[in-house]
Amino acid sequence: MAEIKDYQTIVGKENIDQLFRLARRLGKRKVIHVSSTRTGGGVAEMLNSLVPLMNELGIETKWEVITGDTGFFEVTKAFHNALQGNRVNISERMLENYLENNEKNASILDLEADIVIVHDPQPASLIRSGKGRAKWIWRCHIDVSRPERRVWKFLKGFVSKYDASIFSMSKFAHNLPHPQYIIFPSIDPLSQKNRELSQKETDEIKRDFGINNLKPTILQISRFDRFKDPLGVMEAYRLVKRNTDCKLILAGGGAADDPEGFEVLTQVKEQKKGDPDIHLLFLPPTANREINALQRDADIVLQKSLKEGFGLTVTEAMWKKKPVIGGAVGGIVEQIFNYQTGFLVHSVEGAAYRIRYLLHHSNMARKMAENAKEYVRRRFLVTRHLRDYLSLFIALDHPQDDYISI
C-alpha cells in the first residue's frame, strides 16, 4: 500500500505539503464513505486509494459497503440505466425492495460521523433512516444529465435531504435545494492498475492471455455494458482492418453490482464471428495488474462510450502515455483535449478513421500521448482528488460564504 510521501516524486512536494496543511486546518474529523461494492468499478477503485490516504492525513475515515439481495442489485442496475437516459420497467414492488434493503443496511451500519459521503444511487435512501449529527453528502458518479423522469423523481426525494451533492461534471448537476460541487474523479498512479510494470511482467501477462502476434493492438478496457458500445468498437475495428492490419482486445472487468455484464458479453461473442485477431477477455474485478499490462502494451486505446460518467480508463491510458480515442460524451470531453491529448469521436466511422490515422502517424501519436500524461498529472490524480475533498470539508464548515480566508 502506497504512503502519501510516495506521491511526492510524482506530483511534487508542494502538493503533498498542501494536503497536510489543509488536513491540519480541519483538525479532528470522522468521515464515512458508503458505497455498494468494495471491488470492481471506478468508485471502489477510488475509495481503495482515497480512504487510507485520508487516514494518513489525520482524517479518521471509514468505508462501509451496503449489502442487498439479487432483486436489490437488479433494481439498482435498472436505476443506473434509467439515470443515464434509458427507458426501463421498474415496478412498485422493485422500488419497495430498494427501500427495504437500504433500511436493513441502515440498521446494521455504523454511520455515526461528522461527514457521511454516500456514493451513487444504490445507498442513496440510507438517509431516510436519520442523519444524526453528521453532514451528509451525495456523491454522484454517473451521467445524470438526462435521467428517466420517474426514477429521478423517486431518487430526488432522498437526494434533496442531503446537505450537499457532488457531481463529476457541471452538466450532470440538477436543481437541488443544497449546494452542489464539481469534483473530477481520479486515478492512483501507484495502484496495481497504474504503477510502472517491467517489460517482463507485461510479456508474461500477454502470454497468459495467449496474445502473441505482433500486429498493432487496439484496446478497449471497460465493463461489458451497452453504454461502452463494445459492438461499435468491433465495427470500427473491422473498418480499420480493411486497410490496415491490426488486432483488437476487448477486456472487461465485472462488478458485483452489475448483473447485466454477462448478457452483453454473449452478444459480443456472437459478433466476434471466429476472428482470431479479436481477443475477448472477461476479467475478474481483481485483474488490475492484467489491465495495467494490457494498457501498457496497446498501441491505441479506445473508450468509445455512448454515455459516460467520467471514464477513468481514459485517464489510465493517458497516464501510461497512450494515444486515446474517446467518444465525445460525459467526462471524456474533460479529459481529451481534441487533437492535443487524444481524439474525440462521434461515430463508429470517426473511431475507425482516427485509429487508422494514428496507426500511420506514430510521431503524432507520441506527441499526443506525452501531452496526455502531463494533463493527467495536473488534473486527474488522487492527490488532487484528496485536495478537493479536504477543501469541500472546509467549505461545509462555512456554508454561507463563497470566499473564505482561513
Place this chain on the structure above:
Amino acid sequence: MQILNKKAKTPFRFFECIALFMPTGKKAANLREFVELVKVVSPQVIFHHLHQFFLKGVYQPWDYPNDFAHWAAFGLEDLVLAEKLSNLDPYNFSDIEKLREAVVDIIEEHMWESPIIPWSRPGQEFFFNESYTIVVPTGIEAETLSEFKEGLNQVNIGSVYYHFFESRLRLQKDVDDFSFWIEDNFKCPQLVKDIRNIDFYLYSLWELRDKIIKLLQKDISGKREQEIG
C-alpha cells in the same frame, strides 16, 4: 550577492488559493441564450469563468485563455468569436460590471455581423459555474530575496495565482504581490519592472512561476547586481 540576503522590513507570507467549482444550473445551447445569461448571472460567475480559468490547471499553449473563448471554439465552433474573446484580458478591468459589458459588446457585435446564430451540439452546451474560493496561509515566509525564491519553489501553484492574478483585484491596482513586496523592501527597480512587464495572461501558472524564478536568478545573482548594489 549581498542583495540576496538583505532582510526585508516585512516578511513575505505565501498564501495559496483553492477553488471548488459549483454549478449554477444555468446553461446555454446557442450564442443568443449565452449572451442573455452573461447579462444576468452573478459577478462570481463571470469571475469564475474569466479570472479563475488559470487556477483550473487547464491552460496549455494550445488552449484559449478563458472558458468563454474555449466554448466559442469547441462548443460553437465559432473561431472568430473565440479569437475575439481570447483577446479580452479580464485583468485589465478593475470593475467586473465593466468587464461583463465588454463581453456582451463583443458577442452582440459578433452576432450583428453574423447571418446565423451558432448552436452547440447536444452535450456541448455552456454550463455556468461559480466557485467557492478558499485562501490558506502556507506558513512559508521569506525575509530575503533568496528565501523568496526558495519559497516560490515550495508553494503550490495556487499560490502563484493568488499573489500574481488575484492580487490585482484585491489591491485594486494593476500590481502583483511579488513585485509590490520587492519594491517596498529592496532597491531592485529593474527586477520590479521586469516582473511587471510579464504579459502574464499568456502563461500557465507553472510557466509563470518558472519565469519569475528565472528573473530573480538573472536580476539578483548576475549581471544587474552592480546597478543595484
